[in-house]
Amino acid sequence: MKRTLLACMVFVLAAMQTPLTAQPATIVLNADITTDTISRHIYGHFSEHLGHCIYGGIWVGENSPIPNTRGIRNDVVAALKRLQIPNLRWPGGCFADEYHWMDGIGPRENRPKMINTHWGGVVEDNSFGTHEFLDLCEQLGTEPYICGNLGSGSVEEMSKWVEYITFDGKSPMADLRKQNGREKPWNVKFWGVGNENWGCGGNMTAEFYADQYKRYATYARNYGNNRLYRIAGGPSSGDYHWTETLMKNVPLNLMNGLSLHHYTITHNWTYKGSATQFTEDEYFNTIKSTLVMDEFVTRHSTVMNQYDPQKKVGLIVDEWGTWFDVEPGTNPGFLFQQNTMRDALVAGINLNIFNTHADRVKIANIAQMVNVLQAILFTEGEKMVLTPTYYVFEMYKVHMDAALIPVTFKSPEYVLNGKSVPAVSASASRDKLGKVHITLTNADPHKEIELNLELRAYKPAGVSGMVLTAKELSQHNTFDNPEVVKSVPFKNFKLNKETVSVKLPAASVVMMEL
Ligand code: AHR
Numbered sequence: 001m002k003r004t005l006l007a008c009m010v011f012v013l014a015a016m017q018t019p020l021t022a023q024p025a026t027i028v029l030n031a032d033i034t035t036d037t038i039s040r041h042i043y044g045h046f047s048e049h050l051g052h053c054i055y056g057g058i059w060v061g062e063n064s065p066i067p068n069t070r071g072i073r074n075d076v077v078a079a080l081k082r083l084q085i086p087n088l089r090w091p092g093g094c095f096a097d098e099y100h101w102m103d104g105i106g107p108r109e110n111r112p113k114m115i116n117t118h119w120g121g122v123v124e125d126n127s128f129g130t131h132e133f134l135d136l137c138e139q140l141g142t143e144p145y146i147c148g149n150l151g152s153g154s155v156e157e158m159s160k161w162v163e164y165i166t167f168d169g170k171s172p173m174a175d176l177r178k179q180n181g182r183e184k185p186w187n188v189k190f191w192g193v194g195n196e197n198w199g200c201g202g203n204m205t206a207e208f209y210a211d212q213y214k215r216y217a218t219y220a221r222n223y224g225n226n227r228l229y230r231i232a233g234g235p236s237s238g239d240y241h242w243t244e245t246l247m248k249n250v251p252l253n254l255m256n257g258l259s260l261h262h263y264t265i266t267h268n269w270t271y272k273g274s275a276t277q278f279t280e281d282e283y284f285n286t287i288k289s290t291l292v293m294d295e296f297v298t299r300h301s302t303v304m305n306q307y308d309p310q311k312k313v314g315l316i317v318d319e320w321g322t323w324f325d326v327e328p329g330t331n332p333g334f335l336f337q338q339n340t341m342r343d344a345l346v347a348g349i350n351l352n353i354f355n356t357h358a359d360r361v362k363i364a365n366i367a368q369m370v371n372v373l374q375a376i377l378f379t380e381g382e383k384m385v386l387t388p389t390y391y392v393f394e395m396y397k398v399h400m401d402a403a404l405i406p407v408t409f410k411s412p413e414y415v416l417n418g419k420s421v422p423a424v425s426a427s428a429s430r431d432k433l434g435k436v437h438i439t440l441t442n443a444d445p446h447k448e449i450e451l452n453l454e455l456r457a458y459k460p461a462g463v464s465g466m467v468l469t470a471k472e473l474s475q476h477n478t479f480d481n482p483e484v485v486k487s488v489p490f491k492n493f494k495l496n497k498e499t500v501s502v503k504l505p506a507a508s509v510v511m512m513e514l
Contacts, residue, residue, distance in 0.1 A: 024450040024501070027409040029428055029514075031436050031458035034403035036358040038429055039314075040086040041190075042351070043393060043400055044145065046319060046365040048093035049128070050119040050372050051334030057370030057379050058136060059128040066382045070135055071127075075384045076370060077139050079377055083393050086400065087190060089145040089318055089365045090133050094118040094200035096192070097151030101161045104129020105180050118200060120333025130165065134186050143189060145318070145365070150194030150216050150233070151202035159219035162191070166226040187226055190363065192318070193217050194233040196261065198242060201233060206245035209233065213246070217254045231316050231363075234259035235300065237292075243300050247307035257316040257362060260300055263323040263373075264290045264346050275324035275337040276474050280445065283342055283473055284416045286322065287443045290346045291421055293320070294353045301360040314362030317354060321367045321374030321389075322346050335372045339387035339477075341470040341485055341507060343374050347392040348425070348441040348509035351399075355427035355439075358404045366393075383479045391468045391487040395511035398437040402429035405436065414444040424449055424504065436460070436514040442504040445473055453500040453514070460514040463500055465490035469508035 047053050060066045060073055067074040091099050095118055103112050104126040111126040137144045146165075148158040163173035168185045177185070193216045195201045197209045204212070217230045232255050235242035246258055266273040266286045273282050300315055324337045347366065354361045366389070370377045376390040404427070411422035423444040430436050436458055442449050467490035475484050490510055492503040504510055 024452055025409055025412055025424065026452045026454055027407055027426060027438075028454045028456060029405055029407065029436065029438065029458070030456045031405060031430055032456070034405055034430050036404050038355050038358045038399045038402055038404050039362045040400035041143075041363040042354045042358075042361060043083070043085065043397060044087040044089065044318075044363055044365040045085050045369040045376070046089040046093070046367050047369045048372065049091050049095045049099070049116060049124055050093060050368065051331065051336055052371040052379070053368050054128050057377070059132065061127065069139060071132065072136050072139060073379070076377060076379065077136075079384065079386060079390070080140055080369075083390070084397055084400070085140060085142045087143040087145045087363065087365070088137060088140065088369070089147060089192070092147060092195055093319070094196065096147040096195045097149050097153070097197075097201040099149050100153065100157065101130055101164075102157075105131065105176070118333075119335075120331050122333075130161075131180065131182060134165070144186070145190035145192065145363070146188055147192030147195050148216070148220070150197060150212060151200070155215050155219050158193070158216055159221065162220045162228070163223065167223040169224075185224070185226070189227065189229045190231065191220055191228045192231045192233065192259070193220065196236070197233040198236065198239070206242040207249070210246050210249040213250055214254060229256040230254065231257035231259055231318070234261070234316070237262045237296055238299070240299060240303055243303045247304055247313070252308055252312055255313055257314040258304070259316040259318045260296065261319040262293055262296055262317070263319070263321060263367070265323055272323055272325045275322070275327070275343075276340055276476060278342070278474065280416060283445065284414075284419065284421070286342055286346065287349070287414070288421055290349050293350055297353060297357045297361060301357065304360065311359055315357070315360045317361060317364040319367045320350055320364060323373055337373060339375060339389050340474050341388055341468075341476070342473045344388035344392050344468055344485070344509055345441055345443055345507065347374070347389045348396070348439065349443070351392065351396050352425040352427040352439060352441065355399055355404060355429065356407070378479075380479055385477050385479055385482045386486070387477060388468060388470075388485040391485070392509055395466050395468065395487055395509065396439050398431060398511065398513065399427065399429045399439065402431040402437070404429050407438070412444075412449055423447070424451070438512050438514065440502075440504055440510045440512070442506060442508050445507045448506055449504045451502045451504060453502060455498050455500070455514065458514070459498070460495065460500075463493060463495050463512060463514055465493065465510055465512035467492075467505065467508055467510045469505045473507055
């Protein structure tokens with residue numbers, strides 16, 4: 001599809017006009033009616049051997065002039081620590097089902113090289129392997145989430161990987177680990193059994209995968225006190241047959257989680273559009289393709305409820321985020337795209353959806369952490385920049401392990417050319433200290449939205465907040481201009497007894513502490 005420059009200009013000018021104010025909406029917050037705990041693992045991340053996510057983005061090697069600790073970039077670790085990231089998924093993605101972990105252990109100079117056939121056909125020298133990844137997790141204070149190879153590996157290979165990492169005692173794999181410099185085992189809970197096995201992970205049918213899953217999961221053992229949380233490769237977007245087949249055929253004691261992947265696509269898989277140059281129509285499609293996540297989570301949960309009414313199996317949204325065309329002139333296999341205020345809205349909406357479904361969604365991982373797809377960080381040589389999406393994670397971290405306060409309200413509509421979507425998304429929680437937080441997004445690029453927050457069973461001592469917004473939705477941060485879009489204190493509210501009236505700026509993400 002061809003975008004005209006005129007359409008882009010009209011959109012930018014419209015977005016910059018003095019905001020119109022829509023009818024105020026009321027959100028009732030019953031602070032004493034909390035439901036499920038919002039798993040902190042909803043705020044997880046994903047790092048694949050893809051483009052410059054691992055190499056350059058995380059791993060620079062011990063001899064690099066870029067400041068590092070045992071080869072891992074110090075600036076990236078510091079930025080991630082600010083977010084208290086709860087878990088990190090690795091090594092893929094599609095790469096996981098081609099990865100043979102034994103190639104990534106032992107002296108680096110002896111590690112075999114392979115071709116990363118999925119991602120640009122580049123040589124993978126295996127210098128970042130199991131020990132390096134688990135060192136990264138220890139430096140971050142985050143839980144590893146390892147995805148094993150079911151597509152092209154073997155039951156034995158996966159079983160030995162678990163033994164190598166987690167067995168404390170004398171065994172062939174534990175001895176090999178010790179020989180490679182790690183005496184004590186690591187604790188690894190989250191264990192994926194293949195990835196997208198309906199596609200890059202082996203092009204399997206749901207029925208065939210369910211049988212394979214049972215074999216692989218059986219031999220991925222619990223050693224000592226280490227208890228695996230086994231995650232089955234799940235469906236894409238609206239493939240309910242996949243979910244039903246897995247839930248029906250796999251005994252619940254073998255499967256703790258079932259993954260779901262849904263990417264926000266503006267057009268289609270062949271033409272995804274630019275990350276920075278888009279018309280309002282394209283922006284509208286992006287928001288629509290994000291909001292449908294709520295339907296997918298609801299409907300997959302409904303299928304799961306039939307077989308698992310006690311909700312023992314978590315829905316693990318371990319790949320989500322925007323997917324645009326790569327930046328011009330970059331390797332198409334590296335999936336490098338810029339990150340604008342539009343991406344920040346996508347992140348804010350998705351995270352509100354996951355919080356709201358805290359009863360079933362137990363882990364989520366944005367794709368991907370550094371330099372790939374909806375990245376929270378970009379690096380180039382020794383430089384690093386935080387993207388608008390980074391700030392959303394920083395604002396939303398207040399929800400981690402907090403008790404969900406259900407929010408029901410009627411959002412005003414964002415209308416474009418006769419089509420409409422709800423403009424506002426919200427989720428709220430009460431943390432362990434008793435503080436109430438609400439996160440809000442306003443997807444309408446033209447209208448400021450007035451909201452009344454009615455607080456029940458709660459008298460706030462004070463109100464504060466942070467806001468992320470931009471004059472234009474396409475604004476983004478670059479190495480030369482790193483602070484174009486960043487969160488700042490939010491002041492656009494008034495506290496009157498039990499009500500806080502809030503004015504959400506057009507195209508904004510807001511976090512309020514009450
Ligand atoms: O995140 C990029 C790719 O998207 C992953 O490797 C794959 O699982 C998905 O299709």
